[in-house]
Amino acid sequence: MKKDVKRKRIVFLIGSMRRGGAERVISILANHYAKINWDVDILTLLDSKNDYKLDNRVNVISIAEEGKSRAKQLPTWLTAIRKYISINKPDRVVSFIARINIITLLSCIGLKQKVLISERNDPRADGRSPIIALATRILYPLAGRVVFQTQWAKECFSKRIQQKSLIIPNPINVELETLKPSKKKEIIAVGRLVEQKNHRLLIRAFKVVHDKFPQYKLYIYGEGHLREELTGLIKELEMEQFVFLPGQISNIHQKMAESEMFVLSSNYEGLSNALLEAMSIGLPVVSTDCAGSNELIRDGENGLIVSKESEKKLVDAISHLITDEILREKVSSGAIADSKNFRKEVVLKQWVNTIESL
CATH class of the missing domain: 3.40.50.2000 (Glycogen Phosphorylase B;)
Incomplete structure (x- = not known):
């Protein structure tokens, strides 16, 4: 027995x-x-x-x-x-x-x-x-x-x-085969509405981008205690029709697949899951120079990286991706290749x- x-x-x-x-x-x-x-x-x-x-x-x-x-x-x-x-x-x-x-x-x-x-x-x-x-x-x-x-x-x-x-x-666990890409004139960010993520910087930078490229919209997915403050900033900048805070959703990967680029504006990170997921989907990404991102992103090869808290540099990077289709395709391909390690x-x-x- x-x-x-x-x-x-x-x-x-x-x-x-x-x-x-x-x-x-x-x-x-x-x-x-x-x-x-x-x-x-x-x-x-x-x-x-x-x-x-x-x-x-x-x-x-x-x-x-x-x-x-x-x-x-x-x-x-x-x-x-x-x-x-x-x-x-x-x-x-x-x-x-x-x-x-x-x-x-x-x-x-x-x-x-x-x-x-x-x-x-x-x-x-x-x-x-x-x-x-x-x-x-x-x-x-x-x-x-x-x-x-x-x-x-x-x-x-x-x-x-x-x-x-x-x-x-x-x-990263993204079911790529279930996604339906349909690139809209949308920029996506994903992260809790807290100080760490510095969404104020992104919203202010997007206001400048939108003035140059009025067909674009910004969606920031996530919840947090800064919702009221960020909503007030959006109203102050008169961007209610172009910047949205939809909260947490279950189909975030599909929303990424529908977007033209992903932006991470954080003051600091461990290693951003949302950034890795966006890269695996093939989104061109822009990130601030925070821990994790600066070990992952090779500037101009698999994404763009900018100085933390520099509104001008963030505006320039987003604008560069909007206007340069060859660059978008290059960093997209690089992102997909590198994300296989994750x-x-x-x-x-x-x-x-x-x-x-x-």
């Missing part, structure tokens, strides 16, 4: 499973491990929301005490994570985002647990407090592996941390090899 083989277990830790780059990567990894018959749990610290299609064998477990401040929830998080690990003894613990990484590593002290953590933004620009920055430097060496999205993010940390780290980019199956293999080699 065969002895039952104990199923392997993996747990992912994140704030929530709302839409975002880290959350999307977790959804892909969780579904993969469920498919190969691991027990899969996702612990969420902030709320129980989930915006992703997960295998029905994936358990999303909220340990949030909604309504309480994060500071007041900290003891609960530490206790709940430690209790979960002590009882379930997962084969792998995978944590995303600096604050969650810190809490996870603190919870695992003394448990001899295999922990992999991942940084998901620009560590020098994402607004983390000095306490958080110090905690990452003290605690990250306790992890078995540290995953970064870019060389820049990796170099923000000590040699000791870098020695146990590697770079894995974001996976396909879901390629990046998933890197993650799986990293997780299972711990």
